[in-house]
Amino acid sequence: MRRSLFGQDHEDFRLLVRDFIAREVAPAYEDWRSAGLVPRELFTAMGKLGIIGTAIPEEYGGGGQDDYRFNVVIQEECARAIVTLGGLRTHLDVVVPYFTGLANAEQRARWFPGLATGELYTAIAMSEPGAGSDLAGVTTRAVRDGDHYVLNGAKTFITGGHHAELVVVVARTGTDPDDRRAGLSLLVVEKGMPGFTVGRKLEKIGLPVQDTVELSFADVRVPAANLLGEEGAAFSHLGRNLAQERLAIAVGAVAQTRAAIDLTVSCVRERVVFGEPLSHFQNTKFELASMSTESEAAQCLLDAALTAHVAGELSSVDAARTKLFCTETQGRVVDRCLQLHGGYGYILESPIARLYVDARVTRIYGGTSEVMKTIISKSLGL
Template identity: 65%
Template sequence: IGSDLAGVTTTAVRDGDDYILNGNKTFITGGINADLVIVVARTSKDPENRRKGLSLLVVEGDMPGFLRGRNLHKIGMKSSDTAELTFDNVRVPARNLLGEEGKAFGMLAHNLPQERLSIAITGLATATAAVNLAIDYAKERLVFGKPLADFQNTKFVLAECATELQAGQALVDQALIALDGGTLTPADAAKVKLFCTEMQARVIDKCLQVHGGYGYMSEYPIARLYADARVTRIFGGTSEVMKSVISKSMGL
């Protein structure tokens, strides 16, 4: 659904006991192999409020008119397929409506804070893995006759990374407590996603640098972490959208 949750252009028009679904979806995780897909479609228009009139429809993989396009080639996350999907006059039974018609925005928005927190946790976890990889490599790699870990610059870089990890962990812990208590706000979820995904990028980049030329080789795990991490600042709402959510909560 991207960063603009209300910007859906796929339409579903009621026709008797069915909806006629038309439109296209891009960047759909698991779209190539999924047996069922849940589609956000516009069932009515309200020029004054784009959030109204969105509905969720369950589309079965063998429905006529449901077409799977390319399996998109990404720079990272290659173990997960990402598809283009097309709906060409797909007749979807009204019984496949998920929830109430026109109420999809509220349902989706309700889950956004939890989704963004889960992405933040992923960012923290992969950054932690990167630091552990860099520490192990620095202890084993000999430069000028001594371990890379013995150089002051290496110590300082990894100390900075450890500090960033601890700050990210504190934010994640605070957000998890709020989520468990039902008090996690959109702004606080945006803060933890923004910090942890941006921190992830900084930390993994530094850890790759510790690896030197080997860090740029795909056979080394740090290279995969580097490629996989980039998308976390995009999906679930871009870093720029997170800043907008946060600034709105500040009355700006």
């Protein structure tokens, strides 16, 4: 179905991203997969071209285009080439909005030029061994000591934590017996601060080039000037960007679903079974027809949500509906696509296998499907 989401600026940007991926990413991607990491210089190279600084104001060297559709283009082009760019999605879609929305004038002058050029790369540290979706259960603690906070605790499942120069840490700075959500703050911890340790890279079943690590903080003295937003207001600060975080996951889910269908259409035309191309069998045609319809439905829902988000009108409930439908569709469709590839689909060197293992996490991170259903059911008065 015809999409009306993008303008000419977005399509010009798309060509820039597509060319960059073809020149700088695709030829080296297998080496990155073997290494289990994208190189840090990838982000500075993208920064020089203006690909990752679009949301940073022009006065700091950015593109001055706070338009989420540019981020959508990057995800769609990565899916088209069947590559991922480490934790870049988290940096752009999740963390940078906290800086642009909460940083004061001094922090903007200090950090924004590096964010625009890619010289500063970010991560956010929320999850702990005992606290995932339940942020009120965070135990990492920061105690004010003069002009510093003394930070102690541990975080896990931190996307981009290996490369990040700036890590936004959710820490408890106070308590309120009547409100578990009160007393959480956002502190920006900088790489190299004494007591800040980047732990082991966690091995995952998918997303091999994305660094996912453990972080620990032992009496880290974080300047009070690195407090992002208001002290004790982290829960409300984090809630401001949850819709976009969940929407971003849906964007990748739909783009990868479409890539899986394209791969499968090519496969069934070439794969011969019982002396005939697999594409000649009615079951194959019906399966792909159903998958194409599901994919289009997901794309239409997603584009409606994106349009609402760009207009500043996307609700948390609609973001939850979008993430739930798009990621569950991705899981079903990619599984059926792999089935049509036969045994080759189970071999990791096959692109469909990569899409299959990468798809599994989208129903978990950013809030599980069960959490999305809880949000939606509450909106129904249940």
